[in-house]
Structures are given as C-alpha cells and as structure tokens.
Amino acid sequence: METAELVLQKLKNEFTSIDFEVSDFRNELTLKLPKENIVEICSFIKTDSELEFVYCEDITAVDWAKRTNRFTVVYHIYSFKNNFRIRLKADVDESDCNIDSVCSVWKAANWQERETYDMYGIKFNNHPDLRRMYMPEEFEYHPLRKDFPLMGIPGSIPLPKK
C-alpha cells in the first residue's frame, strides 16, 4: 500500500485544513471529504506530477434513506502512472441537494454526473449541460431514490400523443 500512503501524505500536506476520513476495505482506499472542496481536490490529484489521477472511471451516488446527510456522491478515479484506484466520497444533504461539478477536471464526468442527477436528483453546479440522461424530461421523480417504489408510479410517464 505504498501508493496509498503517498496519496494520503500529498493530500494532507496540500490541504492542511481539511479533515479527511480515511477508510480501507479489501485494499481499496476511500477518502471522505467535504463537498465544498471537491473541485480543488480533484484538480490537485489530477495535475500533481506524482499522482496523475487522469482517468475518471465512474461517478455515482448512494442514497442512505434515513440518514442526516442523505446522499453520498462517489467518485472512482484511476491513475495510470501509479496503477492505483482511489475512491472519493462527499456527503450531500437533501435540503441542500447540490455539489460542484468536476466536468472542468475530467470531461468524462459530464454524462456520469448527468446520470447521477437523473437517478438521484442531486444538482451539479456549473455543469455545462445538466439534462436527464435516461428518463424523459417530463418525468418528475428520481428513480434510484429509496422512496421511489420498485414497480414505478402509474401514470408518471405520459403515453405518446397520437
């Protein structure tokens, strides 16, 4: 786990005021950070010459249903240079359901954030094109939220006009 130590060391030196919550399960490094700092941390780990996390594999969210901070936005970032994957997490509350977009850092984040917005209703600030990914624009709900029923809501998708 040499790379993990390097990543942690670098981040702690660069962002002294931020309290990272580090966890490690099955040899996967996970960092939890405040959502206000997501863009600066992402651009730091991408541009730092020793880290170079240039490949944004996946962005998604988790709905914890009854927790205070209801959602967690999850980023999986990979570094070709170190052959290492990192998982970043940021909590988002339902009452303030937005987080800054990382599209400016990785272009691939565009659709991944759109999908997360579609499925969970989390708004990504400064996103260039925040439309729904899969569901129709008229659809009012966010299907992957835990309070959306598995069978769907009858009548929520209008039939095509004749």
Place this chain on the structure above:
Amino acid sequence: MDKDLKDVHPKIIQALLDTETDITVEDALENEMVLNMGPQHPATHGVLRLVLRLDGETIVACVPDLGYLHRGYEKLAENMSYYEFIPHTDRLDYISPMANNVAWVLAVEKLAGLEVPERAQYIRMMVAELARITSHLVAIGSFAMDVGAMTVFLWTLREREKVMDIWDMLCGARFTNSYTRIGGVANDAPPEALSRIKWFIEQFEENLVECEKLINTNRIFVDRVDGIGVISKEDAISLGFSGPNLRASGVEYDIRRAQPYLQYDQIDFNVPTLTEGDCLARYFLRVEEMKESTKIVKQVLQKMPEGETILNKPKKVLPHKTEIYTKMEELIHDFMIVNFGINPPVGEIYHAIEGSKGELGFYIVSKGEGHPWKCKIRSPSFNNIQSLPTLVKGQMVSDVVAIIGSIDPIMGEADK
C-alpha cells in the same frame, strides 16, 4: 420550429444549438439543418439516437439521446439477492453475456471474501476470452456491413455460431448463459465441450485470416474508415474511453495486465496497442485482440487443473440442485441462501474486469443484508458513446455510421 422535429424534445434542440463548435464550412450553402438519426436506424446498433446539426453534409454538432432501453437494472439489483442478479447481467452486454457473468460474480466474491477453486477460475477465463472473440466478431462483421461490405458479416457470424454451440454444451443455453455462480461455475466443463473448444480454436485462426483478407483488401472499406473519427490519446483518456477503443489511441492499458484477476498473471499474452486512434485502427486492434484471445484459450486448455469447480462453503455457496432433493443439510442451506441471501460483510467494493467492450465494473455497497444496498454498473459502452460528439464533429453524415460501428456500442449496456 420545423414540423418534422416535433418529436425531438426542445431541450435536446437547445443543447444542440448551445454546443460550442469550431467547425466552419468553406462556401457554406447556408442551409444549416437538424437531422434526427435513430432510435430505429439499421446502423445505430440498437436504440441509439443522435440529433445532428449539419451544414450541408458536414456535422457541426451532435447530441446523443439515450434511455430507450433503460430497464432500471440498478434499481432491480437493490431489490434482489446477489444470486438472483446473475441472469440479469446476461442482458447488459447481450453480445457477450459470459463476460458479464464473470464480472458480477468476481465483484460479489471480492465483497464476500471468497476464494474460488483454481479449475473454476480457469474455466471462467476460458469463457471470458471466448466471449471476447464472439463480441469482436460481431463488432467487425457489423462494422463492415455498416460501411457496405456484406460478406464479412456472414463469415464472422458463422464463426460466432460455433461458439454458440459450445455455450450450449457448457451450460445448456446459447445466448443468455448465466453460467457462473458465486463461488465457482454452474457445472464442470464436460470433456466434449473442451475438445470442441480445442477444435474451434484450431480452425478459427485460419478462418480469421480469411475474414481479414476479405476486409483488408477491400478498398472501399479501407478508404471509408482510414483517418475517420480520430481521437487523440489525451482526449481518449479524458473522455473515459476504455478497452479496445482506448488501446487504439495509444494507451497501453488492459486490466488483465494492470490488475490481474482470475489467473491472468499465469498466462502469456500481449496487449496490442496502436497509435492512430481512427476507425481503421480500432478495427485492426479488435482483430489483434482476437488472436491474443485464442492464444489465451490455448494456454488455459493446457494449464487447466483437475478438481472442484465450486467452492465448498455451504453458508455462502448454493448446493447443486440434485443434492437438494436428497440431502437434508443441503436443503436447509439452499432454503437459507435463497430466502435470506449470502449476507456479505458491511462495506463497499469496486471491481472491474476487462470486458469485451472495455472496463466493466461493479460498485456494490453492502449493509450486511442479503441484497445489495446499492449496485452501480460501470458500463464501457456508456462511456464510449459519450465521445461520439467529439468523434463525429467535422465529419460527413455518411461517416457517422462508420464511427458508431467502430466504437462498437451495445445499448443494453449503455442504457442499463
């Protein structure tokens, strides 16, 4: 608004008009128009829909519209046990269901901390590589057909049909296999299936060369795809390309090599890489990958040890059906696993394999229950389609078909 565009949502039109573009056409005819392509179009490989902004025949901007095959598999996964989701993975990338089965069970095993018997690992490797061969055969065949070379499609599908027969012998299904189980595979590979695979690999190399000759000497094909849809190394990484498409742009990244899973570290194979990054390079790369896959299958057949094909861990692994009917213990375990699930520890994992189309990953969050709390499918096709607007910008309308064929998207996987 134009009457013909009444079916296109105004927001899509707005996104199309807002797209920043640097394409300028000399001697512009000043007839900018919006063209809707798909979702029912023979060359979009399923229900992909593109809305194109054209100047004459040149594409100025493009907005893909997904979701026509959205079945909500991530929602379904949260409401069923880990076992029950295996058949659903067949329907993700329906051209290579075996690879999806392998990816899902590997992710669950990582979460539950299970170590699979060696023979089962070799069988999984074998089916994953055969799935890659079938997938690339369809990709090449339909790509060639899209740009007008019909015969190749018939030849490659003939080869794929042979693999389908092998699937039939292995697991009793030709298309939706569901062959893997958590802790191993459904049943041991019968000797006749193994000898059939051996025969297939031997004759396949020759037949692949025949198919290659048919395409490589076809001047229409080569002229239509050479230098079309070029994407640079930096853009390919930034846009989240993976698999053959990424390697065709000069990034030597293969998960089988970078983070070996199963027994790939025991196998000798190359990672073919090209630097051109155009449609022709993506085609050549798939052919090279098929050759590497045949090499891997050959070695797997040689190295495959004898032994168990399913883990002996009754609390986590389903017993064989015949034992359930005759033994009390097995009946109890089957009842518990089917009704309450395998209850992996609390935690979250992300496990990716080198699927046929690229990096196929599953992110699973477990709360210690029988079903996942959250399951995210990182599908390669979704991220590959994302680069379409970049690839088609500045090309002709007829090139769109070639570009879609060359990145080989499968909508079952992109729409989930």
